[in-house]
Amino acid sequence: MSARTASILPVGGLVAVGAALACLLAPAPARADTDNFELNGKIYTKYLYKNDDSAGCLSLSNPFWPDNIGGNNGACTEFELTILGRASKYVTTGVRLKSRFGALWQGWWENGDVRWDYPNDTLFVENTSGESLGMNHAQYVKLRGAFIRVAPPIPTVRWVHIGASDLGMFNEWTVGKVRYIDRDNANGVFVEGDFADRTVQYHAAAIATPKLFIGPRWTSGLSNADPRADYWASDWTYALKLDYRPSSALALRLIGSYVHDWEADDNDPDATGPSDVERGTNRAIEREIRYQGANATLDARLSPESMDWLNLTGLVAYSYNLVNTDYAANSVRDDQGFSPLLYLVDGEGEPEAAQGFAGKVRVEMYDPFEAGVSLKLEYFNIGSEFNAIFGARREGDVLLTDGIIGSGFIKGGQLPTLNLANEFIDFDEAWYETIIGWHGATALLELQRGLLAASLEGTFVTYNTNQQGRDTDNQYPDFLYTDGFTDPQAFTADQDYGNIYDRGSDPRSVYKEFQDRQTLIAVLNAESAIPGAEDLKFAVKGKWVHDTDSRKADNAEDDYVGDLFLGYGMLKWQATNEFATGLGYEWQRWDEERRSGSQEQGFYDYATTKHTGRLVASYTFGGLTFNYLLEYFHKDQERDRPGSPDQQWRVWRAKASVETGW
Amino acid sequence: MKHMHDVIRVIGVGGFGALLFGCGLEAIAVDAASEDHPIPVTTVRGAIANTPETIILTRPDGEEVEPIALAVSGATYRLDLPDAAYTNARLTAADDDGTLMTLVPAIEVESVLDGVDIDARSTAATLIVDQALSAQGTTLQIVQSCLLTQAFDKLYTEMDGEAAAAEVLAAVEDAGGVPETLDEAVVGSAAAGVALESGVHPTLIRTVLEVDFNEGRQDGNCDNISRFRWVEDEPGKQMYFVGGLHEDSPVQDLQYNALLGSASGSWTPNQIPMYDDGTNGDEAAGDNIWTLTVDLPRGARIGYKYTWGQRGQLWTGTEEWPGNQRILEVVDVNEDDFVRRRDNFADEATNKDKSNLNRSSGGEIDWESDVNDDGIPDAWERPLDLDNDCMLDMFVTPTAIGPATVDCEE
Structure with a gap:
């Protein structure tokens, strides 16, 4: 209220008028406009414990280089605010503001200031400030997941989505759903719609290619990762999905994707010398292709109406990957065999594309005899050079089989890419293995009767990658560690990047110089509530993997025979509506003849015994969820190799989380 | 039924108790069952003929190594050294009666080496080997460890007879350690038969x-x-x-x-x-x-x-x-x-x-x-x-x- 207004009003009415004006002029009470604005908040706190001396809130960080948020002891909190908006009924928006994860509760003073010793151009060595861990630990809030979604009045177009996406609209063989840690880091423009009376639906996308993980040396042009490349800002991936449903029983889907990695032409006159039209300079830099990748799948699903118990699915896939070694270092050669791509050459030593086909057919018969017995059969054949570079890196599973890597506590999945990501996870999370080259079949018998659900699996796998004298020095990445069952439970980031503690083969290692391998897998699962005590449920699992590899054909002394035996049981109790708990135990025994060594030095036997005990508890109340897991991991590894002492693990570790959203 | 409610109540409390458990209490439980680990050391043990306050280990280049601990009990000793490998080292034990010595060809990292006696015999052998090194123009830095072992074995045998080595031993015994003077001819004679190359x-x-x-x-x-x-x-x-x-x-x-x-x-x-x-x-x-x-x-x-x-x-x-x-x-x-x-x-x-x-x-x-x-x-x-x-x-x-x-x- 202005002073002039007050002066012309009778004093007696000032209070009443003032109160009335105050009501009129004061801002309205804060109130979310539920018509066009929505806020969602979430606080997530995680706690980790392990009987070691590492600090951090992520058991398995980036193996190369380890992110300094990795570690096994500490408590960390993150907060996120999701804002959804509706500009009109045609335009919606969304954005997430999320704090960086990794600040330990114990780091009271952390402000992101890494103290730098300027005279010596290095970190300040004797920094006692306590604020020395850097922005990763400063809990800064980052813009994530921003998108605009519009339904324009354009024929056939239903939605145009601009901005962040998890890329879940395609499939594991082409462009895969982004793993949780990168959930909405992907950005692009997406158009979805339909035509032909909605019998054909389409989804087209132009996706900004991530500068890390797609392309040679896991980059699309980061010079510190590949000195021959330094241009990633104009790299895009294009994808198209077509769904066609000619009848209610049959559904067809075609998906294609294409990755194109540009680099600036090193020999362009503008980049090599002074501006001179006679030299050909024109203030424009030409581009060269560093890498091209294409993937396509055609899959069909048939569910005959007359046989509602029958489901038939099939998929064929194709991949093409070509690396221009003028602009990409050969990481098979230079990085000890760690590469997400092949570097094939023709007879004259010129680069040629790696091309591969893959296919699978699955028959599912759901209780055809109404006896609670179902049968699933799957045939799969993945080409030795098939590779879905932008496919799902984890959190997916394309085969019916339990695979080799999955155990009782640690789940497993199978994916058709060399670009797997068993990292940025905790010790209790699932692991994934590549199926490139797998050729075989699975039969899965399922029983559902009363409280009991059980399944029995048998799988036989031989390998299209079986070959003698494969060039793993220059063309085919072997990921250096090629031998033995992989041990996800014993895996740690830095140590096992270098395989210091002999954790077995890399889950991406499918190419070997000499291989003649085949595998048998048998799995029994059962789960049931206990009659008369339905609050109690048990789950058991038994597994046997028989893995053989004759390796070099003319060397009888190098034949690998590995047997993995697994027994697992878990008892769960839903004690109250809020509180549940469980106790489990897993035993594994690995007998591996001639597991590790070399053609030059011979191969040596390994025997491994593992015991894992786990206690879990959860409490859910009023929008709050608390989970707790305590594990004891006991492993003995006996090694016959001279100079290799036996090893043991006596590891206690725990993980707890509290989460609430509103 | 009442008991069932009590059980459920306890479980509810247990649920919240688990909240606290996820706050580092595991470490207290686990560490209570763990064992203490001593500082890793390299240890030398044996008999000793005097009662020194300290035993000095000297590397071949003359650098003295500060011991972590020394225990002398009766006629035996235990010397804990910083954890490292030692080659052609010299042990010197001095007390009021005299100085005793020996040479130790090799000590492995994080190991216990027994039987390294420090007495008149080892002192006499050390003096003779020193003379042999000098005469042959070589040093402890260069000489092969196993040759030192051979030399000591040979000299110990000779000390039991009437060779020159026995005379050196007698001189050491008489002096209660390294003699102030030694007959160079006798030592030279004893050293003549020691092959260090x-x-x-x-x-x-x-x-x-x-x-x-x-x-x-x-x-x-x-x-x-x-x-x-x-x-x-x-x-x-x-x-x-x-x-x-x-x-x-x-x-x-x-x-x-x-x-x-x-x-x-x-x-x-x-x-x-x-x-x-x-x-x-x-x-x-x-x-x-x-x-x-x-x-x-x-x-x-x-x-x-x-x-x-x-x-x-x-x-x-x-x-x-x-x-x-x-x-x-x-x-x-x-x-x-x-x-x-x-x-x-x-x-x-x-x-x-x-x-x-x-x-x-x-x-x-x-x-x-x-x-x-x-x-x-x-x-x-x-x-x-x-x-x-x-x-x-x-x-x-x-x-x-x-x-x-x-x-x-x-």
Whole structure:
């Protein structure tokens, strides 16, 4: 209220008028406009414990280089605010503001200031400030997941989505759903719609290619990762999905994707010398292709109406990957065999594309005899050079089989890419293995009767990658560690990047110089509530993997025979509506003849015994969820190799989380 | 039914109790069951004939090692030393009655060595060996450990007879330790039969690997090296070596992998220490040129790299560069019975096999590559650059250690 207004009003009415004006002029009470604005908040706190001396809130960080948020002891909190908006009924928006994860509760003073010793151009060595861990630990809030979604009045177009996406609209063989840690880091423009009376639906996308993980040396042009490349800002991936449903029983889907990695032409006159039209300079830099990748799948699903118990699915896939070694270092050669791509050459030593086909057919018969017995059969054949570079890196599973890597506590999945990501996870999370080259079949018998659900699996796998004298020095990445069952439970980031503690083969290692391998897998699962005590449920699992590899054909002394035996049981109790708990135990025994060594030095036997005990508890109340897991991991590894002492693990570790959203 | 409610109530409390449990209480429970670990030491034990307040271990170059603990009980002693390997060391035990000595050919890292007696016999033998070393123009730094063992065995036998060694023993016994004067002729006579030299080994060659960690060193392109490009500069670090026999090596014997730091088949970083203290073949203490000596078969091919770390530390922040390796073929170019290879730390432009940054290398080298065009393959021993001018000057034969010699007879 202005002073002039007050002066012309009778004093007696000032209070009443003032109160009335105050009501009129004061801002309205804060109130979310539920018509066009929505806020969602979430606080997530995680706690980790392990009987070691590492600090951090992520058991398995980036193996190369380890992110300094990795570690096994500490408590960390993150907060996120999701804002959804509706500009009109045609335009919606969304954005997430999320704090960086990794600040330990114990780091009271952390402000992101890494103290730098300027005279010596290095970190300040004797920094006692306590604020020395850097922005990763400063809990800064980052813009994530921003998108605009519009339904324009354009024929056939239903939605145009601009901005962040998890890329879940395609499939594991082409462009895969982004793993949780990168959930909405992907950005692009997406158009979805339909035509032909909605019998054909389409989804087209132009996706900004991530500068890390797609392309040679896991980059699309980061010079510190590949000195021959330094241009990633104009790299895009294009994808198209077509769904066609000619009848209610049959559904067809075609998906294609294409990755194109540009680099600036090193020999362009503008980049090599002074501006001179006679030299050909024109203030424009030409581009060269560093890498091209294409993937396509055609899959069909048939569910005959007359046989509602029958489901038939099939998929064929194709991949093409070509690396221009003028602009990409050969990481098979230079990085000890760690590469997400092949570097094939023709007879004259010129680069040629790696091309591969893959296919699978699955028959599912759901209780055809109404006896609670179902049968699933799957045939799969993945080409030795098939590779879905932008496919799902984890959190997916394309085969019916339990695979080799999955155990009782640690789940497993199978994916058709060399670009797997068993990292940025905790010790209790699932692991994934590549199926490139797998050729075989699975039969899965399922029983559902009363409280009991059980399944029995048998799988036989031989390998299209079986070959003698494969060039793993220059063309085919072997990921250096090629031998033995992989041990996800014993895996740690830095140590096992270098395989210091002999954790077995890399889950991406499918190419070997000499291989003649085949595998048998048998799995029994059962789960049931206990009659008369339905609050109690048990789950058991038994597994046997028989893995053989004759390796070099003319060397009888190098034949690998590995047997993995697994027994697992878990008892769960839903004690109250809020509180549940469980106790489990897993035993594994690995007998591996001639597991590790070399053609030059011979191969040596390994025997491994593992015991894992786990206690879990959860409490859910009023929008709050608390989970707790305590594990004891006991492993003995006996090694016959001279100079290799036996090893043991006596590891206690725990993980707890509290989460609430509103 | 009432009991059931009580159980459920307890469970509810337990649920919240678990909240607290996830706050470090596991550590209290687990640590309560754990055992204490003493400081790792290298221990020497044996009989002793006097009662010294301290026993001094002296390295071959004369440096005294501060013991961690000494216990003398009756006629025995236990000496705990900083955890390290000791070669051709001297133990000296002095009390009011005199000084006793012995020589210890070899003590392994983190080990307990029994039976190292310090008495008149060991003192007499030490005096005779000292005389023999002098007479033969050699030193404890150079002489092969097993020859010391042989010499002591031989002298102990002679002391039981009437040889000159017995006379030296008598003199020591009379003096209660090292005599103020000794008959030089007698000692010389006893020393005359002590052989401390042996022939050069026909198949093994002493390989002296040195890495220069000084600032301002240059790489194979003559560019200044950034030592800390990949390595974190932290207190308490030292230089380590890690490597193994290369798959191209004509020799594939696991014992050499163990010597080079890959006993288990995988390279294990920060386990094989290098020396910059004037011992174990290191020429000058504190010059930031670190040394490892190892006897390798002639013609063997090895891969290796250096790490700047703390013992047991992992790769990240300690290795010269991620991935790839240096390569060396064990060839004695100047025929001095040594292979001496001095590298500059973090030099990615000399003998790094892949992603080699030498502008003339084409990105990689092999066993025949001679990128600097000096007529010597890059993966062989090479002359030293003595003045850091990026020019290789001359071969220099190591002086702090002798060549590999034939194994002592058992």
